[in-house]
Amino acid sequence: MRLYNFLCKKVGDLTVKYSNLPESYIKRSYEQVYWKNPKGYPQYPAAQVARKKFRFTTNRPWTMQFARQNERTKLNKKVFLEPVGEWSVFKGDRVEILVGKDKGKQGIVSQVIQERNWVVVEGLNTHLRVVGKDKDFPGITIQSEAPLLVTTGVKLVDPETLKPTEVEWRYTEEGDKVRVSLSSSRIIPLPKAAEETFDYKSKELYVENPAKDTVAADATKITFEPKLCTFEMDIMESMGIKEDRVPAKSYWY
Amino acid sequence: MNFTLFRSVLRNVTSVTYRSNKVFSLCGLPQVPRTIHTTCKQYDLMEFFDEKKNWNESNIRVGRSWKLDELRIKSNGDLHKLWYVLLKERNMLYTMEHECNENVKLFPNPERIDKVQESMDNIETVIRERNIAYYKLETGETGERSVDEVVNLLGLNEKYQKQEYYLPKFMNTRWVRSYFEHGYINSLAVKKFYRLYKEKLYNIERKARNRDFSHVQHLLKRFPDMDMEKLKAEYPNVDIEKAKRSKKARGHYMPKY
Numbered sequence: 226m227r228l229y230n231f232l233c234k235k236v237g238d239l240t241v242k243y244s245n246l247p248e249s250y251i252k253r254s255y256e257q258v259y260w261k262n263p264k265g266y267p268q269y270p271a272a273q274v275a276r277k278k279f280r281f282t283t284n285r286p287w288t289m290q291f292a293r294q295n296e297r298t299k300l301n302k303k304v305f306l307e308p309v310g311e312w313s314v315f316k317g318d319r320v321e322i323l324v325g326k327d328k329g330k331q332g333i334v335s336q337v338i339q340e341r342n343w344v345v346v347e348g349l350n351t352h353l354r355v356v357g358k359d360k361d362f363p364g365i366t367i368q369s370e371a372p373l374l375v376t377t378g379v380k381l382v383d384p385e386t387l388k389p390t391e392v393e394w395r396y397t398e399e400g401d402k403v404r405v406s407l408s409s410s411r412i413i414p415l416p417k418a419a420e421e422t423f424d425y426k427s428k429e430l431y432v433e434n435p436a437k438d439t440v441a442a443d444a445t446k447i448t449f450e451p452k453l454c455t456f457e458m459d460i461m462e463s464m465g466i467k468e469d470r471v472p473a474k475s476y477w478y
Numbered sequence: 479m480n481f482t483l484f485r486s487v488l489r490n491v492t493s494v495t496y497r498s499n500k501v502f503s504l505c506g507l508p509q510v511p512r513t514i515h516t517t518c519k520q521y522d523l524m525e526f527f528d529e530k531k532n533w534n535e536s537n538i539r540v541g542r543s544w545k546l547d548e549l550r551i552k553s554n555g556d557l558h559k560l561w562y563v564l565l566k567e568r569n570m571l572y573t574m575e576h577e578c579n580e581n582v583k584l585f586p587n588p589e590r591i592d593k594v595q596e597s598m599d600n601i602e603t604v605i606r607e608r609n610i611a612y613y614k615l616e617t618g619e620t621g622e623r624s625v626d627e628v629v630n631l632l633g634l635n636e637k638y639q640k641q642e643y644y645l646p647k648f649m650n651t652r653w654v655r656s657y658f659e660h661g662y663i664n665s666l667a668v669k670k671f672y673r674l675y676k677e678k679l680y681n682i683e684r685k686a687r688n689r690d691f692s693h694v695q696h697l698l699k700r701f702p703d704m705d706m707e708k709l710k711a712e713y714p715n716v717d718i719e720k721a722k723r724s725k726k727a728r729g730h731y732m733p734k735y
Contacts, residue, residue: 247589308711448555449553460558478647
């Protein structure tokens with residue numbers, strides 16, 4: 226249980242959703258286990274020597290860059306995160322910047338990094354970076370966006386007044402959970418870009434790979450019919466297997 | 479890579495055919511050719527490998543794994559077939575991963591293994607649900623292997639899965655009875671172990687408590703305008719008023735509380 230706690234709770238659920246990867250894969254791609262006691266021996270406790278502290282940045286946990294940033298010898302200072310409660314800023318949201326050189330400007334959130342309480346706003350809060358600099362090449366200067374803290378750096382924009390506002394999660398009468406702006410009590414709908422993943426922009430736009438995927442029509446077809454038998458009995462019946470042998474008396478203890 | 483792939487397959491083919499001949503001769507099974515062939519086209523051992531056009535791909539796009547709700551609407555026969563489709567796919571993925579490692583290549587999309595495994599786990603869950611429903615209706619019991627809460631040799635609580643024996647308990651001299659019957663619980667050694675074990679558990683808890691308290695102090699120092707309700711919700715066991723009063727929680731600004 227403790228092993229689970231220190232490995233699994235670190236990657237935010239928005240990150241898992243964005244990656245469109247199984248959680249077990251994300252876990253095994255970023256964890257660093259140096260020693261694990263063999264399983265199935267009562268004399269060994271379930272102990273392992275593994276890296277516990279990871280530095281999360283804009284590099285996503287399943288990438289090579291993340292692994293390079295968290296090499297075995299690298300130790301980083303602890304990062305303190307202000308508790309944010311329920312997450313309310315998503316990809317595609319219009320936000321106003323409260324700090325820095327673009328203070329007061331509004332922009333669209335292009336990336337959410339939940340592990341650090343960060344959001345990246347498209348084209349704002351930028352600095353210049355020189356990439357590809359070499360001995361005989363001066364390099365190319367590009368603009369890159371710096372992340373902003375969701376707690377103090379940005380605020381969601383009210384769709385009615387177009388002014389920054391606090392938001393709250395509430396339920397509608399139909400039972401849907403929605404974000405409500407506190408300044409004008411208007412619902413701020415979730416943007417379409419929030420369901421974007423690494424693989425597709427939206428679920429409808431996903432193109433099936435006919436060689437590997439089950440087509441949606443087959444996957445949603447209902448073939449279940451209730452029967453008074455176990456799975457094994459049903460399969461044996463359909464395959465014409467008859468079992469007449471009576472098992473010997475046995476005892477469970 | 480292709481050449482090595484093929485060579486290793488050929489090697490496997492020869493060994494397997496040899497063995498299969500032997501098996502047939504030993505058992506004396508009649509080799510009757512089946513008239514109706516319902517399975518898909520067979521490529522012998524090449525079915526352990528991916529299609530040839532995928533061998534040099536760097537990205538093989540696949541969907542997500544099967545969810546529980548999608549499997550619940552499928553008949554038993556469909557689940558049975560799907561299980562073998564997934565099993566073959568998993569074997570293929572493991573083979574390709576091994577072959578890629580042999581040839582020092584990157585295995586494309588290794589998350590496919592996890593997706594297949596997750597689907598197979600979900601199938602098992604759905605089948606178990608159906609069987610439990612049947613047994614509960616017919617016998618009133620789940621039909622699952624029963625688990626007992628017992629006190630083990632070291633005086634610790636343990637879950638014991640019952641096993642099947644052909645002898646009843648009182649006749650079975652090789653079954654160590656004292657193991658679960660508090661035989662050693664009163665001995666000095668067990669008592670000492672238990673005391674030290676409790677101390678260890680207590681220390682783990684104490685350290686976690688202190689760590690949380692210190693973390694909250696640091697948070698108060700860094701973020702004085704923080705929402706205290708959210709802090710309380712995240713660290714319910716920390717006395718925040720006490721942390722506010724401490725010197726460690728004071729930053730380089732006029733104290734706010």
